Amino acid sequence: MKNIWAFAKDFLAEALKGGKLYYSWLGFLGLCILAGLYPMYIILSKGLIMTGLTDQISMGQYLSNFVYTAHIAAAAILVVIPGFVYKRPDMRDLAVLGEIVAIGFVISGLIFVLFHMGRPERFWHMLPFVGYPNFPSSTLVFDAITLNVYLILNVIAVSFFLYRRYHDRSVHVPFYHFIVWWAIMWGPLIHIITAAVLGNNARMFAWNTAVLPFAFLSMAGASGPAIVIMIFLLVRKYTRLAIPDSAIDVLRKIMVWSLGIMALVFVSEDFAVLYNSTAHAEPLKFAMFGHHGLNDYVPWFWGIMACFVGSLIALLFPRVYKSYDCWLPFVCLIVAASILLEKPYLLMFPSFSPSPLGEYTVYHTTLPEFLTLAAIWAIGMLVMTLLLKGAVGVILGDVSRESRAAVAHENTGTPVTAQGGA
Amino acid sequence: MSQQCSGHCHCGKGAEEAESIDTTRRDLLKYMGVAAMAGAMAEADSPEAEAATFKEWFQTHYQLMTDSEKKACIARLEARYSEEYGKHVTVSDAPPLKGVLFGYALNIQKCIGCRTCVHACVQENNQSRYDPEVQWIKVLKMEKGGDSFSEDKREKGYPEHSAIGDHGVQVGGNAYTPAGVSLEDSVRYYDPEKVPEDGSFYFPVQCQQCEKPPCVKTCPVRATFREPNGVVVIDYNWCIGCRMCQLACPYGARRFNWGEPNLPPEEMNPKTHYFGNRPRMRGVMEKCTFCLQRTREGRMPACLEACPVGARKFGNLLDPQSEIRQVLATKRVFRFKEEFNTYPKFFYFVD
Incomplete structure (x- = not known):
């Protein structure tokens, strides 16, 4: 117990230690959370009427952003797989960073779901044994179970890794590998089931398609590594943890393949519905061309498609993907942002037109809704940032049982490579 | 007419x-x-009211309650509603009728689009009255389509003559013009001086009480379920407001309480049922129940009683002598969106 306490104290101390830039980032996240507190209270007390949701578009920003968090959380295993499945030594220790990314995004995602609910205080109705879950009919029950199990798996894996490392003991014991392999299998599962939650609605023509899980997984494979590459580039720029180029290149290759598969998925779906252009094509046609002048989503559609195709092409050129300080992070930012914006503006909103009774509707995000979105994102990002910062310290050996004993610990400044771990 | x-x-x-x-x-x-x-x-809030709210939070699904729990729950609700609306409110939990499967039939040939049913429903079922007014029945106005086709457009289709070659018009110029039942070109927010309007016909839509309801399958907490008389009902105290049912419904029948419902006490109908028209709270789903509070007592739904032209028929589908069975046996009947395989017990017919 004393050991755990010492570990927690040292870990937190390391997580809260940093330069001006680090504190500005933490301060920014803190501000976002503070600014969201009152809108959160308003929405929880007055109801979802304070958001842009209507009976016509009944799934809005919260659910869109939740799907994105599921993208990134599922994709975090792509950081784990190279080290564990393909035994790449340069990726072994980095796996824990991927798991931390998953934790941050799942936390945001679960809060998004709570805000999406009309009666969040009744969440326990869905719990097994205490509630009355509609098992096995309802896909949402599966989604709730898989997401929470995934969060728990990652929390266990991350804390086990960091705690053992702190005591300078090897993490490669059967228990750790069991948990990591379980998480590797579980990651895609959370996303396939999230796709099922949307895809099981026969009347939602844009979602009720067999390619939806493939679209989700390929988008996860593109946006997840995009975000992880940006994090890795920041880590190796601002800490002594020298993440090798080879690790970045692996993630970039995954991104390119995912973008390619995503393009095929989009083209297949577009062809399947547009060739005959039946009722199933209406939501897509609404997004592509508008409807009698109601064309709010048309610029989003073509803009986001241009970003997808542009990033795919750009990432084929060595001049771009070898430019670790400039072009690569820029393209990663474009991919991550365009897939984030794709969720509400292509996946969600246009899919609700026409409604079952033929209405075409546009969604208007309200200010309280936007502020709560920012706050919920900030909560997940704050947890992720602190965990990442502490974890890097643990991997480097700055935070350890010995360094606690050694009073005069000197920062030698020598870069420590990622494979230098236990 | x-x-x-x-x-x-x-x-x-x-x-x-x-x-x-x-x-x-x-x-x-x-x-x-x-x-x-x-x-x-x-x-x-009085301490009693706070205690009631607290107890309501721990309340289980109505179907899982013991008889004494049900009694306590009903008493709590009656006391709360009576205080809130300043009149004696009863909350019935009358059980489903034996040997009954409810069915509804609507004569679209007779409907004049007056929306009397819509407002009778709102009054009977204690919906929110303003900001917004929640309506369970929607009457769609559709154009008869007599002027849809024109000689001018006959050969002005696609593909046009081009250098590649002329293979004839494959998509006629009169495509994409609606005629007859067309949801996309229907209007819900019509406001004429007199109904029915020339050149229009009307198509009221409400919960179709599907025999294979997709909303029930998708509800994560079984808050909405099919009761033995074939009516899909909601336990408003168990609903978590996830709106999966609304996403599943191909008829747009479900209405969500996005804000606190606004029900003026003097307009409140004090005769309520637990699964029917008792006042709802913010953040839960509601929908047509075939006026459960009436039909379980052998009365007719409010929309049927209000219809000035007798376009609405209701009864027991298992009783060969019932009017609904006569309609099914003798009229031209169809189900709305039958391609969804939901098997509604709400039928449309023409004479």
């Missing part, structure tokens, strides 16, 4: 209209006073 509409359109004479606006304004002031009072009361 032409008939004066029922006062929900601007069809009255000038003086009558002014009077009615005046009444509305007076009513509005009255409501505002009542609302302010209700607000003050809500702020100073």
Whole structure:
């Protein structure tokens, strides 16, 4: 117990230690959370009427952003797989960073779901044994179970890794590998089931398609590594943890393949519905061309498609993907942002037109809704940032049982490579 | 067939209209006073009311309750509603009828689009009255399509003559013009002086009480379920407000309480049922229940009683002598969106 306490104290101390830039980032996240507190209270007390949701578009920003968090959380295993499945030594220790990314995004995602609910205080109705879950009919029950199990798996894996490392003991014991392999299998599962939650609605023509899980997984494979590459580039720029180029290149290759598969998925779906252009094509046609002048989503559609195709092409050129300080992070930012914006503006909103009774509707995000979105994102990002910062310290050996004993610990400044771990 | 509409359109004479606006304004002031009072009361919750809220949070699904729990729950609700609305409110939990499967049939040939049913439903079932008014029945106005086709467009289709070659028109110029039942070109927010309008017909839609309801399958907490009389109901105290059912419904039948419902006490119908028209709270789903509180007592749904042209028929599908069975046996009947395989017990027919 004393050991755990010492570990927690040292870990937190390391997580809260940093330069001006680090504190500005933490301060920014803190501000976002503070600014969201009152809108959160308003929405929880007055109801979802304070958001842009209507009976016509009944799934809005919260659910869109939740799907994105599921993208990134599922994709975090792509950081784990190279080290564990393909035994790449340069990726072994980095796996824990991927798991931390998953934790941050799942936390945001679960809060998004709570805000999406009309009666969040009744969440326990869905719990097994205490509630009355509609098992096995309802896909949402599966989604709730898989997401929470995934969060728990990652929390266990991350804390086990960091705690053992702190005591300078090897993490490669059967228990750790069991948990990591379980998480590797579980990651895609959370996303396939999230796709099922949307895809099981026969009347939602844009979602009720067999390619939806493939679209989700390929988008996860593109946006997840995009975000992880940006994090890795920041880590190796601002800490002594020298993440090798080879690790970045692996993630970039995954991104390119995912973008390619995503393009095929989009083209297949577009062809399947547009060739005959039946009722199933209406939501897509609404997004592509508008409807009698109601064309709010048309610029989003073509803009986001241009970003997808542009990033795919750009990432084929060595001049771009070898430019670790400039072009690569820029393209990663474009991919991550365009897939984030794709969720509400292509996946969600246009899919609700026409409604079952033929209405075409546009969604208007309200200010309280936007502020709560920012706050919920900030909560997940704050947890992720602190965990990442502490974890890097643990991997480097700055935070350890010995360094606690050694009073005069000197920062030698020598870069420590990622494979230098236990 | 032409008939004066029922006062929900601007069809009255000038003086009558002014009077009615005046009444509305007076009513509005009255409501505002009542609302302010209700607000003050809500702020100073009595310990009993707080205890009731607390107990309601721990309340289980109604179907899982023991008889004594059900009794306590009903008593709690009756006390709460009676206090809130300042009148004696009863909450029935009358069981489903034996040997009954409810069915509904609507004669679209007779419907004149007056929306009397819509407003009778709102009054009977204690829906929110303003900001917004929640309506369970939607009447779609559709164009008869007599002028849809034109000689001008006959050969102006696709593909056009081009250098590649002329293979004839494959998509006729008269494509993409609606005729007959077309949801996309239907209008819900029509407001004419008189109904029915020439060149239009009307198509009311409400919960179709599917025999294979997709909403029930998708509800994560079984808050909505099919009761033995074939009616899909909701336990408003168990619903978590996830709206999966709304996403599943191909008929747009479900209505969500996005905000706190606004039900003025003097308009509140005090005769309620637990699964029917008892007042709902913010953040839960609601929908047509075939007026459960009436039909379980052998009465007719409010929309049927209100219909001025007798377009609506209701009864027991298992009783060969019932009117609904006569309709099914003798009229041209169809189910709405039968391609979804939901097997509605709501039928449309023409004579």
